[in-house]
Amino acid sequence: MSIEDKAEEIQQNLERRFSSIGKGKYARILRMARKPTRDEYIKVLVITAVGLLIIGGVGFIIYLLMDVYFKIP
Known part of the structure; x- marks a missing residue:
């Protein structure tokens, strides 16, 4: 072949x-x-950004707590 x-x-x-x-x-x-309108796209973008900030903030707080209370020498 x-x-x-x-x-x-x-x-x-x-x-x-x-x-x-x-x-x-x-x-x-x-x-x-269909293609989203500009307003729909901006709403989704804002909601996604807020979600990322919240999840990142919670992760950072957990990191700080772990660093302060469970410090490994």
């Missing part, structure tokens, strides 16, 4: 796998998907 034949076989396998996108159980979701 030549390199061209192998490449063609790989190409056909990939096309076969991706041809079913949009036809399965997620097809409805893909058809309903």
